[in-house]
Amino acid sequence: MAKLVFLGRLQSVAGEAERTVASGPLETVLAALEPDLSLALLDERVRFALNGTLLGDHGGIVLSPGDELAFLPPVSGG
């Protein structure tokens, strides 16, 4: 199993801050989510962080057991 973490407004779309999913290719993981959630996660402004490291390239991601993938929408802090 792997963990998805939803930050900011994505948390409201998902209805929870994190979700445990079966590991495997990200496209398979996303296809199993609610369509509006997977659409929101794939917004081009959303950054990904895998196990605490920001990813520059969102292609070819395969989640291994124990991985944590965070979805980071544009920030609004300060």
Add this chain to the structure above:
Amino acid sequence: MIDVRLLDRPFIPGAFIGAFTHAHPGLGGVCTFVGEVRSEDGVEALELSHYAPLTLPGMQALAQRAAGRFDLMGILILHRTGVLHPGEPIVCVSAAATHRRAAFDAVDFAMDHLKSDSWFWKREKRGGEWHWIEPRAEDHADKARWD
């Protein structure tokens, strides 16, 4: 001295600034900015969420950049998380230097980057309902001044 903290409960900026100032004997000046939750537009509360693996490390990197770019003796960056109410401090940046210009500029630089570059997400409670706050174009324009 670089001191960067995430705080999950209300804080008194003066308590931190006093200690920070005393840690730099011989300084020429200290510049401090304190941001508070505005009481306007019927905002009842504000919630700041963060992502632990990125947020504090990002703030520490920002403090290092500010210390390297300006001639500082030290920099203090405090940022709240969790639920805040109007009038509560949300952010505090203090810079100590031998000359005032470095302290003024370092605080301005750090605030512009905290607003548009740091891993925080904000939502406001108005009329009993929470609303996510979208990034503002002005914040990115402010940050671009330093490029």
